[in-house]
Amino acid sequence: MMSDSRVSSVIQEWVSSYPGQAQTQSPSNQVVSNAQMSQMDMLSYNHSQGMMRGGADDRVAEQMMGLPYLSYPPPCLNNSSSLGNSTQHQSLASTQQDFSPFLLPTLRAPVTKRSISKDSAEYRLRRERNNIAVRKSRDKARRRILLTQQRALQLQEENQKLQMRIGQLTQELDTLKHILSQRHLQGAEAGGPRESSI
Amino acid sequence: MMSDSRVSSVIQEWVSSYPGQAQTQSPSNQVVSNAQMSQMDMLSYNHSQGMMRGGADDRVAEQMMGLPYLSYPPPCLNNSSSLGNSTQHQSLASTQQDFSPFLLPTLRAPVTKRSISKDSAEYRLRRERNNIAVRKSRDKARRRILLTQQRALQLQEENQKLQMRIGQLTQELDTLKHILSQRHLQGAEAGGPRESSI
DNA sequence: GTGCATTGCGCAATGT
DNA sequence: GACATTGCGCAATGCA
Numbered sequence: 001m002m003s004d005s006r007v008s009s010v011i012q013e014w015v016s017s018y019p020g021q022a023q024t025q026s027p028s029n030q031v032v033s034n035a036q037m038s039q040m041d042m043l044s045y046n047h048s049q050g051m052m053r054g055g056a057d058d059r060v061a062e063q064m065m066g067l068p069y070l071s072y073p074p075p076c077l078n079n080s081s082s083l084g085n086s087t088q089h090q091s092l093a094s095t096q097q098d099f100s101p102f103l104l105p106t107l108r109a110p111v112t113k114r115s116i117s118k119d120s121a122e123y124r125l126r127r128e129r130n131n132i133a134v135r136k137s138r139d140k141a142r143r144r145i146l147l148t149q150q151r152a153l154q155l156q157e158e159n160q161k162l163q164m165r166i167g168q169l170t171q172e173l174d175t176l177k178h179i180l181s182q183r184h185l186q187g188a189e190a191g192g193p194r195e196s197s198i
Numbered sequence: 199m200m201s202d203s204r205v206s207s208v209i210q211e212w213v214s215s216y217p218g219q220a221q222t223q224s225p226s227n228q229v230v231s232n233a234q235m236s237q238m239d240m241l242s243y244n245h246s247q248g249m250m251r252g253g254a255d256d257r258v259a260e261q262m263m264g265l266p267y268l269s270y271p272p273p274c275l276n277n278s279s280s281l282g283n284s285t286q287h288q289s290l291a292s293t294q295q296d297f298s299p300f301l302l303p304t305l306r307a308p309v310t311k312r313s314i315s316k317d318s319a320e321y322r323l324r325r326e327r328n329n330i331a332v333r334k335s336r337d338k339a340r341r342r343i344l345l346t347q348q349r350a351l352q353l354q355e356e357n358q359k360l361q362m363r364i365g366q367l368t369q370e371l372d373t374l375k376h377i378l379s380q381r382h383l384q385g386a387e388a389g390g391p392r393e394s395s396i
Numbered sequence: 397g398t399g400c401a402t403t404g405c406g407c408a409a410t411g412t
Numbered sequence: 413g414a415c416a417t418t419g420c421g422c423a424a425t426g427c428a
Contacts, residue, residue, distance in 0.1 A: 126399090131421060133400055138419085141402085148346050155353035162360035169367035176374040183381055324414095329406060331415055336404085339417090 116123050314321050 137401055145343055148350055152346055152350040155357055159353060159357055166363055173371050335416055
């Protein structure tokens with residue numbers, strides 16, 4: 001046991017965790033949805049680092065490593081808004097016109113957003129469904145991360161064993177080469193003293 | 199370039215992403231904080247799977263793989279609460295006494311929670327600071343995940359190369375062994391036909 | 397369009 | 413006490 005198909009189990013699961021992430025899609029969403037900032041306290045947080053989404057998240061993304069890690073600007077700290085903390089996210093249209101000078105003119109949001117009342121049973125149903133989906137998705141992500149870590153550990157282990165095997169083989173090869181060179185010398189002597197040293 | 203120290207860079211970063219996670223700490227937090235459920239709609243979601251915290255996250259955690267993936271019970275769907283969706287998380291003390299019959303008697307929350315007004319500048323300051331910390335922590339986590347993935351990919355690559363090297367060495371070894379056996383036979387023949395086949 | 401999946405974010409609890 | 417982690421709900425968006 002534990003001889004050949006030792007890693008395959010975790011690898012299989014790991015591979016299956018990345019179904020079709022190699023698609024090239026054009027994000028082009030640099031605006032991040034300013035409407036969501038009106039939910040609590042409309043902090044103007046552009047946050048240009050966490051914007052990889054979908055495909056760019058799982059690909060190697062070699063350019064991602066140069067992120068400005070220590071650049072977390074305090075998002076203006078404007079606690080003037082949302083003091084009356086009630087019904088602040090009731091309608092998108094009412095708050096978006098406040099941000100109209102900050103929006104690019106080409107990115108005007110559809111103001112007629114079919115404002116769904118938060119009291120409606122349909123809203124609650126949608127929310128609950130989404131909450132369940134979110135929990136499920138996050139569990140999946142957690143599982144995927146765990147699998148990746150396990151996979152890395154197992155690959156590391158296997159690497160060490162392979163390196164050791166290579167060392168063994170190389171040494172054995174050197175030995176045989178040495179023997180052959182000896183015999184070759186003996187052969188060059190045309191039947192000299194046999195069984196000299198080996 | 200890309201000949202020998204090819205993997206070390208990512209490995210270095212990857213290793214540095216796991217500073218001291220190997221500590222053994224006793225979680226024992228099975229209650230998950232019932233108070234937080236009173237924030238929106240007190241959904242009774244025990245969610246006993248995502249509770250690995252700290253050390254158990256990075257260890258192999260071999261028992262974690264048997265999680266009930268497809269068990270996402272609809273959390274009671276009680277949209278009766280939080281219909282007046284305004285000021286629902288105004289103060290913990292005011293809402294907690296409403297949920298007191300649902301709390302275990304041994305888990306009576308400290309009602310005197312020094313109820314911080316959400317309008318206070320100190321509260322906003324703390325919130326903003328925590329938001330910054332959260333963003334930073336999540337970026338760190340994203341980075342760590344990316345590094346782990348890259349590490350796994352590089353280890354896989356290296357593994358393939360090592361396997362090929364082993365194949366090479368093995369074949370070379372077999373050849374030499376064959377040669378040696380031939381010469382041994384020749385030697386046993388006491389000076390037979392030299393250079394027969396090789 | 398409908399429904400689920402992903403993702404960024406803020407909040408609160410909790411850990412360090 | 414400040415910062416770091418983490419689970420969660422919300423909203424936007426992606427996707428089938």
